[in-house]
Amino acid sequence: MLTVQRGVSLRPYTTFGIEAQANYFADLISEADLETLRQLNELTDLPKLILGGGSNLLLTQNFSGLVLKLSLGGxxxxxxxxxxxxxxxxxxxxxxxxxxxxxxxxxxxxxxxxxxxxxxxxxxxxxxxxxxxxxxxxxxxxxxxxxxxxxxxxxxxxxxxxxxxxxxxxxxxxxxxxxxxxxxxxxKVPTFHTGYGAISETLAEMGITDETLTIRAISEAVIRIRRSKLPDPAEIGNAGSFFKNPEIDQAQFDQLKATYPALPGYPLTSGRVKVPAGWLIEQAGWKGYRSGDAGVHAKQALVLVNYGNATGQDILDLAQRVRASVLEKFGIEINPEVNVI
Missing domain, CATH: 3.30.465.10 (Uridine Diphospho-n-acetylenolpyruvylglucosamine Reductase; domain 3)
Known part of the structure; x- marks a missing residue:
């Protein structure tokens, strides 16, 4: 049976672990709950926020409407x-x-x-x-x-x-x-994708060859890589990659490459080049930076973190400073991947 709660803390429901409250909150465990919800006329006109795992969300304020936690399984x-x-x-x-x-x-x-x-x-x-x-x-x-x-x-x-x-x-x-x-x-017959990032190197470290390659091996390699680079939200609040990797023109990439020979780039079918935002942020000097409880992760500059009691605005202010710094140094605008509320 659908239960609508009032004044619910959203801190446990987001991986950033930032304190914010929902005026109304409901956990949807079946499609029947949606129909029940529609019959509650007092909630019809409220703004609504759909919440999954809360892993791509930065809350900068309380939510005055209805948060719908999606728990449909199977x-x-x-x-x-x-x-x-x-x-x-x-x-x-x-x-x-x-x-x-x-x-x-x-x-x-x-x-x-x-x-x-x-x-x-x-x-x-x-x-x-x-x-x-x-x-x-x-x-x-x-x-x-x-x-x-x-x-x-x-x-x-x-x-x-x-x-x-x-x-x-x-x-x-x-x-x-x-x-x-x-x-x-x-x-049914896999196509292996091992050419991006450190997958090939990690597979080699695992003793996996072309003859023994499986989707399970690739999965295990990816898990190893992610655990080595990304903080566990249960230990340090974060939303994974905070920024998208920017795409730039080939001419701009070539110009930057002449100045920064180590600049990585991944050619796209569109003729543009994808550049790792984490590399740009690290080169701009932000890796490991901390201000109060808001920071840039020490192992992966693409990840902004909450060391305990940062507010959403603290994280957002830091993100804006990082963006401005990268734009000034490289002439590249990096945009948030995280949804900001």
Missing amino acids: IEVVRDDERHIYVRAGGGVVWHDLVMYCVANNYAGLENLSLIPGTVGAAPMQNIGAYGVEIEQVFDHLEAVHIETGEKRRFEHADCQFGYRESVFKHALKGQYIIASVTFRLD
């Missing part, structure tokens, strides 16, 4: 064909749990996305990605419920308007739908 194979397995997961399923389910069953496609925090429902919203793979590459469709009308709609790939850490749910349809389930098209 993982199942819905069909297969000669090449693919189609796996559907509830929007509230923990993302890494889904990845481990697929790896255990040898369903290929999600292994490079191991250990990303958050829930399945947030994955297409953010078009999450890591180590050369993005959700849109394995996405089949999703089912979402309109918060106001209760209408259930199926979104195909084109409907989602995927971009780099972008989708229609962050813009034109922001806050309008709750993603109830996502279906992924996974491969």
Whole structure:
């Protein structure tokens, strides 16, 4: 039965661990809860915030409306064909749990996305990605419920308007739908993605060769890398990568490369070059910086951290200083990946 609470602290529900309160809060564990919610007329006109794992969210103030915690569960194979397995997961399923389910069953496609925090429902919203793979590459469709009308709609790939850490749910349809389930098209015969980051090096350290390479090995390599670089939110509040990796013109990259020979770059099919934001931030002198309880992580400059009692505004102020510094030094604008409320 749906219960609506008042004056709920959101600190336990976000990985940044920042104190902010929701005026109203409800935990949605079934689609029936959505219909019950629609019948509560006193809540109809309130602003609403949909909360998954809270791993990509920075709260800078209390939320005066209704926070909807998405807890819809379940993982199942819905069909297969000669090449693919189609796996559907509830929007509230923990993302890494889904990845481990697929790896255990040898369903290929999600292994490079191991250990990303958050829930399945947030994955297409953010078009999450890591180590050369993005959700849109394995996405089949999703089912979402309109918060106001209760209408259930199926979104195909084109409907989602995927971009780099972008989708229609962050813009034109922001806050309008709750993603109830996502279906992924996974491969029976894997295509290995080992050329991004330190995957190849880590696989070699693990004693994995081309002959012994599996999706489980790639998953384990990614987990090793992430644990070596990224802080555990249970120990230090953070939202993972705070900034997107910027894309710049080839001419600008060549010019910067002449001045900074160590500058990494990843050519894109568009003709532009993706540059690691973490490298830019580190070179601008921010790695390991701390002001009060807000800081830049000592091992990965892309991660902003809350050492205990930083406010959301403290983190946001630091982010703005980092952005200004990178722009001044390199002429490159880095933009937040994290959603700021």
